[in-house]
Structure formats: C-alpha cells, structure tokens
Amino acid sequence: MPELAIVNARKNYRSPRGDNLLALADFSLTIGGGRFVTVVGPSGCGKTTLLRMVGGLISADAGEIRLDGAPLTAPSPKMSMVFQGIGLMPWKTIEGNVALGIQLQAHRRTLTAKEADRVEATLGMVGLQGFEHYYPHQLSGGMQQRVGLARALVRQPEILLMDEPFGALDAQTRAVLQDELLNLWGRVKSTVLFITHDLDEAIYLSDLVIIMSRRPGRIKQVLEVNLPQPRYSYDARAEKEFARLRSVAWQSIKEEL
Amino acid sequence: MSQMTNLVPGPAPRNGRSMVGAIAGSQYLLAIVSIAVFFAIWQLVSMNVPPIILPAPAQVITAFVQLTASGELVRATAQTVWPFAVGLSIAFVVGTAVGLLLGIFRPAARLLDPYIFVFWSIPNIAWLPLFIAWFGVGTLTLVIFVFVSAVFPQLLTVEAGAKEADSFLVEVARSLGGSKREILHVVVLPSALPYIFAGLRIAVGRALVGIIVGQLLIVATGIGYMFQFYGETLSLAKYFAPLIVIAALAVLLNRAVNWAEHFFVPWKQRAFT
DSSP states (O other): OOEEEEEEEEEEEEOTTSOEEEEEEEEEEEEETTOEEEEEOOTTSSHHHHHHHHTTSSOOSEEEEEETTEEOOSOOTTEEEEETTOOOOTTSOHHHHHHHHHHHHHTOSSOOHHHHHHHHHHHHHTTOTTOTTOOGGGSOHHHHHHHHHHHHHTTOOSEEEEESTTTTSOHHHHHHHHHHHHHHHHHHOOEEEEEESOHHHHHHHOSEEEEEOSSSBOEEEEEEOOSOSOGGGTTGGGSHHHHHHHHHHHHHHHTTO | OOSOOOOOOOSOOOTTOOOOHHHHHHHHHHHHHHHHHHHHHHHHHHHHSOTTTOOOHHHHHHHHHHHHHTTHHHHHHHHHHHHHHHHHHHHHHHHHHHHHHHHHOHHHHHHHHHHHHHHHHSOGGGGHHHHHHHHOSSHHHHHHHHHHHHHHHHHHHHHHHHHTOOHHHHHHHHHTTOOHHHHIIIIIHHHHHHHHHHHHHHHHHHHHHHHHHHIIIIIOOHHHHHHHHHHHTTOHHHHHHHHHHHHHHHHHHHHHHHHHHHHHOTTOOOSOO
C-alpha cells in the first residue's frame, strides 16, 4: 500500500522587506492505505503550503516528504493534484485536457489505444460523456471541476491531492460534487489528502480530519470520523455523531481564529 | 449510484456563432443601405463643387476602368504587391520567431530589448535616406523598408504574448509532471498564439504605409507613384483608382487575418461575433 510521510516539514517565506513568515513548523503526518484524510484550519494556517509541498511544487526548508520511502523533491507521477482554480488549458478540448494528465505523466505526446480508452472511460465516470470536443469556457464551473477531477483520476494516482477543489462552487454544485467524489473514491481506492476550510465538508468526506493551529501551522487535533461509508447512501449530515464531531472540531478551530 | 450522474450535452455551441439567420440578413441589408447613402451623398457634393476638388462617382469609375484596361493599374498593383508581400512575410517570420525567443528566454530579452526599443522608436521615414545610401534605389530597398516597418510591431506583440503565459497554468502543468520543454509546448506557445495574429494585424497596416511611402519617395513605381503622379497633375478622378486598390487590399488582408485567427485560435472567446 502506498504511503506518504511528511516528516518535520518546515516552510518559511521571506518577504521582499526581509520579514520572515513561518508558514509551517515541524509538521509531521503519515497517510496511506486508501484513506480519505482532510486537513482543516483557519485561513493562512499553511494548509495550501502543505499541499504544494507534498505535490512537489515547492520544497521544504527543513524536514522531508517521502513517498513509499523515497524522498520526494519534484511532482510525482504517482500523485495527482486538483486545484481550486482548476487550471484547464483554454486551448485544449475537454478530451485534450484529460489526455494531458497522461501525456505529462508519461512524457509522450501520443496516447496508446488503451490510454485513449481510459480517457473516455474517465470522462464517463465524471459524467462528461458527450462533452469531449467542447472547450472549457463552454462549460459551467462545476463541470470544469469535473474535468479537473478526470484529469487527475486518469493518471490512476496512488495519492490524490485536492486543494479546496470545491471552494469556488455554489452550495448545490458543491454538495453534488462531494457525493460524486465519495463515489469515485470508493471505486479508484486512491489515498486522498484534501484541504478545506469547510468543517462540514471535512467531516462529511473524510476518515480522518486533521485540525491545524494558526500560523505557523502545526497539527492541533486529529478526529476519526467513524460514520459508515459511502455517506451519500444515507443522510450522514443528520447523524448525531456528525453533529458531535462538528461541535468538537468547531470548538478546537475557534481557539485558533 | 454506479457512476456520476451523466450530464447531457446540448447542441454543440460553436463559439457563439449561433446567430440567427435573420440578423445576418439584416446586417447585409444595412451594409447595402449604408453604401447607397454614401454614394448618394458623394454624388450630391460632387455636383456642387468643381471636379478638381471632388470628381463625381461616375468619373471615378470611368477612370478606374480606363486605367485597368490600359494595364497601368494592374502593372502598378503588381509592382506594389510583390515587395509588400515579400517584406511583410519576412517581417512576420522573423518578428514571430525573435518575439517568441525573447519572450521565453529572458536573458536574450534583457540583452536585446533596449536596442529593439530604440529602433522601434525611430520614425520609419528617418531610415529611408540611409537605406537608399546602403542599398541603392530599387526593389531591395523597398523590401527592406517594408520589413523594417512591419517587423517591430510583430516582434513586440509576440514577445509580450509569450511573457503573458499564465503562471497558474504553468504550475498546473508542472504538477502533472511537465518538463520545461513540455510546459513550453503545452502552455507558453498556445498562450502566445493569439498575439501572433494581433501582431500581424498591426504589421499589415504598417507594411502598407511602408510600401506606399517607399514607392512615393524611392522608386517611383507602383501604386505609391500613381498617388504622386495623379496628385501632382491634379487628375483627381484617376487619383481615386489606386486608392480603391489599396483600400481593397487592406480590407482583404484584414479579413484573411481574421479568418486565420478563427481557424488557428478556435478557443478564443469572442464577446461579439
């Protein structure tokens, strides 16, 4: 089983004026085993810094990230990232954008027949069959994020990194996509590291909720969510346990605001 | 729930070109009415001023037919179009290539930008005596003058476009595993593509000015010389013939650039079509 270990990671930003801003201090966390792990915390607590570091986009000043035991210094083909800003290439069709996930992973411009089938299958999985030849600007925000999800899943990642992927969507679209993400996760069995500032979203989706302190970000509390999966099959948000967890999490996070 | 709810695509949108036929029809009607009104006003004004100030439409058309039949206009057009096309083509290729290079490779830009800016700031016409001294009075000088007129807008627009690449998209490509080379191919070049056409639109205009001014002042041939000759001899009806050719050429080229842009940049969102 893939294992992602963050060991004593530290990140400091220096402003042009020379001020230091410690975003993340001695952060350690190990995830894997196909679990859904969500990190929540007040804004500016270093959540996104953490994810960008794990994704290999920025390096740690101290400590390290290990994927299956090997130190990680650049974006890994075993991982996929989903961004709040989505980041579809406007000049590529939906199909082209999803194919890009494989092309940049395999460093090839052409896809094998098998890979082309996988692109089609993944588009079907996220409900975008028939939209292959559309351009991103012809799709709604929710549909665009489905493409972002497809581009990540088509790589068959061991670890799926998600940086507030539904943060820019309206409440209904967001709820629909949360359910569909749970459904997809049940099928692909990737380990998920999800970042959000929305407590309900965190509890609804995850096996494990990590609450971060205010900057510099440290782990403040870890909550196990024992509500049975898949949670879209019943009204998980109405469960007593859900309310209890939310109350605990809120108390904890309130102290950090 | 075995898969995500499948969304059903509507009729494929083609960049908002789903304009109702009726509106397109009324646009043609509008154009015809506009042209008719234009000629009517022209006729009216020409009836009330001496022909030396403004010839009547009929006189202009007669002169145009005459000059075409005698071969003068056709010959002049050929003399103009060739150096124009050669100079503009070279300017397009060189301007695009160097613009991309400077936009992508920052040290090259730091090295060359000051020179380019200085050369670009000098009014084209100031080069002419120098070019004549260097390259003589002939087609070569004309081509070089057209090239110099068109290359800077092309180069600077493309350079700006290549620098414009969205840093977020670069980051996304990087997170997917893209190498520097792949990112260039996948993000930087496509984002510069619309600018290649924006540059060309300006370059075409500048090249047209270049060829006319060049023919007027250097070689005394082609459309440029016709302007000079019929202007100085006050043959105003004939003066309009080369004007019509240049206007037609400008419109044609603009259309061609628009068409090429639609073809090569199909993703561009257009507010009005």
